[in-house]
Amino acid sequence: MDRARLAAFLRTRRDSLQPEDVGLPRGRRRRAVGLRREEVAALSDVSADYYSRLEQERGPHPSEQILSSIARGLRLSVEERDHLFQLGGYAVPRQGRRSDRVDPGIMRILDRLADTPAQVVSLLGETLGQTGPAVALVGDDSGHTGLARSLHHRWFTDPGTRMIYPEDDHPMHSRLLASHLHATYARDGVGSRAAMIVDALLTASPEFAALWREHPVLGAYCAPKRIVHPALGLLELHCQTLVDPGRSQALQVYTAAPGTESHEKLRQLSVGGDRQG
Known part of the structure; x- marks a missing residue:
């Protein structure tokens, strides 16, 4: 697991998403460039503390299931998801016609x-x-x-x-x-x-x-x-x-x-x- 690169990758992808991209209101006092950490955590069905620790290079080794959830929450492409798995120390998920992951x-x-x-x-x-x-x-x-x-x-x-x-x-x-x-x-x-x-x-x-x-x-x-x-x-x-x-x-x-x-x-x-x- 490459903890530093994983954290950097998560930050860049979070910054690239806007609230409108995921159906969230922008609000008037938003300072974040992209989404907030707690918003990504909610979209990924993980706790805000868990996700924050991953971005801060001090989190546990995430499971494949957790990485799949984060990939879904960040709306990653197939190629980006594969890269996320590699940074997490896992083999790239096998591709197949049937997928439970929405494009x-x-x-x-x-x-x-x-x-x-x-x-x-x-x-x-x-x-x-x-x-x-x-x-x-x-x-x-x-x-x-x-x-x-x-x-x-x-x-x-x-x-x-x-x-x-x-x-x-x-x-x-x-x-x-x-x-x-x-x-x-x-x-x-x-x-x-x-x-x-x-x-x-x-x-x-x-x-x-x-x-x-x-x-x-x-x-x-x-x-x-x-x-x-x-x-x-x-x-x-x-x-x-x-x-x-x-x-x-x-x-x-x-x-x-x-x-x-x-x-x-x-x-x-x-x-x-x-x-x-």
Whole structure:
């Protein structure tokens, strides 16, 4: 571990971030060039004292998990994260198509959408990040484990997953999700996580097996949706999608046409509505 260079690297990256980059207010009396130490600590889910000691060259040897959290908090690029690991005395994390780490550029955009229903998902429908209004709209999907992390898997195995959509729309969603999974499986091949999900669904879901035999072709990744909210009723929404450069994850932003009833319902979600029931 190179304690001095690690501390210097953390300071330079903290100084390069502005509050607006991470969705924080600037305030009138800010003197720091970039973010404050306590702000980076909060973004990284570590204590302010722990992070400060790292920058002051007197902290403990951080674990790989801690370094990953700090890399996420500082919005480091893949190359910067690798450098951070090397300074910490660890081998560079293996690269793979599946990553639980949100692309830094996508994360900066998500930070600026705090009052908008928006979320980041992998190409297998694994939720990597959500704004508060997105949780209020579709529920908190961050707590699932195993294959159930994938919306594609939950859709065909857990009937409760379908409750946020009108029943008439279920066949359309089934075909769309099967086509997404088919495209990801074709790209990643045998032995991939997509293949694991496909194998499990071919056994667990006759509906999926029937769709799979049709070789579904990929359609729009996030088509217009009708969502049923337990308190607000039906919302008719559009879903704009931004795919990261590596095409491994996507930012989904839910909007409604101005002046419509659905637009007003989205506004209510943005000021504190919860999804209950």
